[in-house]
Amino acid sequence: MSPSPIHTITFGRAAPGLAVRDIQAAFTFYSEVLGFQKVFENGNPVGFMVLKKDAAEIHLSQNRNHVAATINVFHMFVDDVAALYELCEAAGVRVVKSLKDKDYGQRAFVLADPDGNRIDIGERI
Template identity: 60%
Template sequence: MTGETSFRLGRFAPTLGVRDIDASYQAYNAVFGLQKVFSNGDPVGFMILKAGAAELHLTLQKGHHAAPFNVAHLMVDDVDAVHARCVAQGLRIIKRVQDKDYGLRAFVFADPDGNRIDVGQALER
């Protein structure tokens, strides 16, 4: 098998488990400008956030324990600005901003539930 397909891929959005869906929404909105475009349940147990081409799904999991690895990677055009917003929101920085030998300037932060997100920007060569 060559990995080629006869079909086009569409939306592929990560879903993060969270203990407090509103707190997570507030953090992702403040840092990335993600807007709630859908929510379901009373109380809300599922939410879709979107900004530009980026989409993130949140699912309420009261017993959620974050994985000890990065659960998503996000490419941006100003990694330093995103880092500053994460710091301003009091989010924990797991790995500091640094230029990587594989061509990215990147850092890792943990959201309010400990989900680790790797944020990168392509370095000019």
């Protein structure tokens, strides 16, 4: 049996897709609180956006019937998680799990965006 061609393919960065009930409200949160910029939008009215900050990218899709999952929908690494945690607390962001050092070598916290999407944010320690 010959080796699968999958072993010769290199995967790059993955960008999470988030369903949101109100795409403009979600954009306001991600831009004003987390510093993301809109680099693409589609639809009239807008139903899809691509947001970027540094190497991170998030895809937002409008879904007025969205119900948030009860698990973390993605993990994002930052270089100063304590500073981001303080900024989120000051902005009144809903923190689901407080900043804590984990036994697997990360300092992390979990926030919920306005649609209840849970995002685990951390840094390696």
